Amino acid sequence: METLERVLSEQAFMHGLRPEHVSILVGCATNVRFDAGEQLFAEGDEARQFFMIRQGHVLLETHVPGRGGVTVQTVGAGEILGWSWLVPPYEWRISARATELTRAIALDGTCLRHKCEADHDLGYEILKRFAHIINERLDAARMQLLDLYAKSAPARKGR
Amino acid sequence: MSAADPMLPTLFVVRRVQRETPDVVSLELVAAEGETNFRFLPGQFNMLTVFGHGEVPMSITGDGARPDVLVHTTRAVGAVSEAICRLKTGDVVGIRGPYGTAWPIEEARGQDVVVVAGGMGLAPLRGALLAIQANRSKYGRFFLVYGARSPADLLYRRQLHQWRGRFDMGVHVTVDHAQTDWIGHVGLVTRLLPRLSFAPSDTVALVCGPEVMMRYAAMDLEKRGVDPGRIYLSMERNMKCGVGLCGHCQLGPHFICKDGPVFTARAMRPLMTVREL
Numbered sequence: 001m002e003t004l005e006r007v008l009s010e011q012a013f014m015h016g017l018r019p020e021h022v023s024i025l026v027g028c029a030t031n032v033r034f035d036a037g038e039q040l041f042a043e044g045d046e047a048r049q050f051f052m053i054r055q056g057h058v059l060l061e062t063h064v065p066g067r068g069g070v071t072v073q074t075v076g077a078g079e080i081l082g083w084s085w086l087v088p089p090y091e092w093r094i095s096a097r098a099t100e101l102t103r104a105i106a107l108d109g110t111c112l113r114h115k116c117e118a119d120h121d122l123g124y125e126i127l128k129r130f131a132h133i134i135n136e137r138l139d140a141a142r143m144q145l146l147d148l149y150a151k152s153a154p155a156r157k158g159r
Numbered sequence: 160m161s162a163a164d165p166m167l168p169t170l171f172v173v174r175r176v177q178r179e180t181p182d183v184v185s186l187e188l189v190a191a192e193g194e195t196n197f198r199f200l201p202g203q204f205n206m207l208t209v210f211g212h213g214e215v216p217m218s219i220t221g222d223g224a225r226p227d228v229l230v231h232t233t234r235a236v237g238a239v240s241e242a243i244c245r246l247k248t249g250d251v252v253g254i255r256g257p258y259g260t261a262w263p264i265e266e267a268r269g270q271d272v273v274v275v276a277g278g279m280g281l282a283p284l285r286g287a288l289l290a291i292q293a294n295r296s297k298y299g300r301f302f303l304v305y306g307a308r309s310p311a312d313l314l315y316r317r318q319l320h321q322w323r324g325r326f327d328m329g330v331h332v333t334v335d336h337a338q339t340d341w342i343g344h345v346g347l348v349t350r351l352l353p354r355l356s357f358a359p360s361d362t363v364a365l366v367c368g369p370e371v372m373m374r375y376a377a378m379d380l381e382k383r384g385v386d387p388g389r390i391y392l393s394m395e396r397n398m399k400c401g402v403g404l405c406g407h408c409q410l411g412p413h414f415i416c417k418d419g420p421v422f423t424a425r426a427m428r429p430l431m432t433v434r435e436l
Contacts, residue, residue: 076354149335
C-alpha cells in the first residue's frame with residue numbers, strides 16, 4: 001500500500017534525513033491534487049505551506065501592467081515549490097497555477113516552523129535543503145537575466 | 160567541394176526560403192551549375208557570401224543524407240545576415256566549405272545521446288539529430304533538450320512537433336520568458352537535465368548554444384556523471400578564412416575553424432573561463 005511516509009521518503013528532498021525527522025515531516029504532510037488551471041496560491045496570500053510536486057506541472061506567474069500575465073518559471077515532478085512559509089512576512093510573492101493535473105505533497109509550513117524551532121537539528125537540515133534550492137533558483141534567475149539568446153548576445157554561426 | 164582554391168566560392172542558387180521566426184530564415188540552396196555533390200558531416204560549417212555585402216560563417220543545418228540540397232539557418236543580426244534574410248528564391252550566393260570538425264555521430268553508436276541546444280544553437284545540431292533519427296536503432300536512449308528565449312523564438316516548430324510525437328526520442332522544450340498562455344516549461348535549459356533518464360557512463364552529449372549556456376550545461380552533465388571527454392561543444396569565434404590561415408578565430412592553441420568548431424568539454428574547459436580569450 002502506498003503510505004504517505006513511503007511516498008514522502010522517495011522524494012529527493014528527504015534523502016539523508018534521520019527517521020525521526022522524516023516522521024515529523026509526515027505529520028505535517030497531506031496529499032493534494034490540482035486540476036489543470038487550478039491555482040495553488042496567489043501573490044499576497046499568507047504562505048502556510050510548501051509543495052513537493054509528484055506529477056504534473058505548475059507555472060509561477062505574476063501580472064505586469066501592460067503585458068498581462070507573465071510566467072517566470074515552471075516547476076515539475078520531483079521539484080519543491082515555495083519557500084515563503086519560511087521567511088517573514090510569510091506571504092507568497094508570486095502566484096502558482098497548475099497547467100495540467102498535478103499531484104503533490106503539501107507540507108504545513110506553520111507546523112514545520114514550530115517543529116524546527118523546537119528541534120534545531122531538524123531546522124538546520126530543512127534550511128540546508130532550502131538553501132540549496134534557493135541557490136539553484138538564484139543561479140537560474142541570474143542566467144535568465146543575462147538574456148543569452150537575445151540578438152545582442154554573441155550569435156551562433158549564422159550571424 | 161573540389162575547388163582547388165579554398166578561398167574561391169562556388170555559386171549556389173536559393174531554391175527555397177523558409178521563415179522560421181520573424182528574424183530567422185532557413186535557405187535551401189542548390190548548385191548553380193551541375194550536380195551539387197556537396198558532402199558534409201553534421202556540425203561542419205560553410206563560409207557564405209552575399210555578393211556586395213560580405214561573407215560569414217554559417218553552420219550547415221541540412222540533412223547529410225541529402226547532399227543535393229544545402230540548408231542554412233540564419234538570424235538577422237548583422238549587415239551580412241540581414242542581407243541573407245532578404246534573399247529570395249533564385250538569388251545566387253557563394254559557398255566555401257565544408258569546414259571544421261563534426262559531431263561524433265559514428266562514435267556515439269550504441270550509446271545514449273543527449274542533445275542540448277540553446278537559441279540558435281539548435282541549427283548546428285539539426286543535422287546530427289536527423290542523422291541519429293535515420294539510424295535510430297543504432298543508438299540507446301535519445302534526448303533533445305532545447306531552450307529558447309520565448310515561444311515565438313522556437314526554431315523548426317513543425318519538426319519539433321513531429322519529434323515530440325516520436326516514441327523513441329525524448330524532446331523537452333523550455334523558454335526563458337513567456338506569457339501565461341504558454342503551458343510548456345519556463346526556465347533554464349539545464350534545469351531539464353535532471354528529468355532525463357540516461358546512463359551517464361554510456362552517454363555522449365552534444366551541446367550547442369551561447370558559450371555561458373554551454374559551460375553550465377557541461378558542468379551539469381558532468382555532475383550527472385558524464386565524462387567531459389564525451390561532452391561535445393560547438394564553439395563560436397570570429398571565423399574569416401575558414402581554413403586556419405588568418406588566425407581571427409584563435410582560441411588558445413586552437414583555430415576554431417580548423418581544429419573545431421566541435422571540441423570536447425575537457426579540451427575547452429580551461430579556456431572557457433579565461434576572459435581574454
